[in-house]
Structures are given as C-alpha cells and as structure tokens.
Amino acid sequence: MRWRRFAILEHDHPFLHWDLLLEDSTNAATWRLLQDPRSCQSVDAQLIQPHRLLYLTYEGPVSGDRGFVTAVSHGLWKATDESGLLSTNLPGQWNLELRDCSFARFASLMRHADGRESWTFAVPPDPITRETV
DSSP states (O other): OOOEEEEEEEEOSSSSEEEEEEEETTEEEEEEESSOTTSOSEEEEEEEEEEOGGGGSOOEEOTTTOOEEEEEEEEEEEESSOOOGGGSOSOEEEEEEEESOSSOSEEEEEEOTTOTTEEEEEOOOOTTTSOOO
16 A cells, blocks of 8 residues: 555534544545544544645634634545555444554554444554553
8 A cells, every 4th residue: 555644633512522534545534533533542533525725734713613623633644554544434444554644553443343433543552652541
C-alpha cells in the first residue's frame, strides 16, 4: 500500500468531537471520534460521510454555519494489511501505520458486528510516543 494523507481535526459542531480523515482516492473517509484520541487508547467512533480532500489541510470555519475545525495532528498513513474493510459491512480490524502523527505510530480501526457505522479507534501503548495508561 502507498502512503496517503491523514488528519485529525477537533470540531465543535454540533458538539465537541474529533474527525479522523483518511485520504481515499477522491475523498477522505471520515470517522467521528467521540473522545480526544490523544488522551485515551480506545475511542468510540462513527463512520460518517466522506469529506472533501481540502479538509486534510484546513483549519477554520466550516461552511453552512457548521462550526470551526482545528488540526490536532496530520501526516501520512498506510494500512499494514489490505483488508478492504471499508467496502464491506463485515466486522473486522484495519491496522494503520501513521507517519508524522503527534501522538502515535500505529493505530487500528475496528468495525463492530452491530453495523457499518459502529467502530473503535485504538492506539496501542507506545513508550516512545505516549505514556502507557
């Protein structure tokens, strides 16, 4: 797999959450993280509509009076396995390698058995980039 861009944005609308964006051809696959991913190892996530690629490098007001986004981290990502997880509704795990992320070198996205939108974003303990909890 080739390296692609990622971003994690703090977004204050309609409530405080963090958007994980993974570049995927013409759009960015996007998950709404319900907690700050820098402060915990496992975060509930919801797969939401893909975002335009410009949000991978954008900070500022969101059109349509939809709040404000601030970049938390950005860099490059690649899947460590080719699972095709986004193209199915099956439960499974997608392992990611992150380059230039401010708080982790590896992460995973796990789809739960209860549906396409129910996920967990997890960062393993890494003594170099974060303290173990």
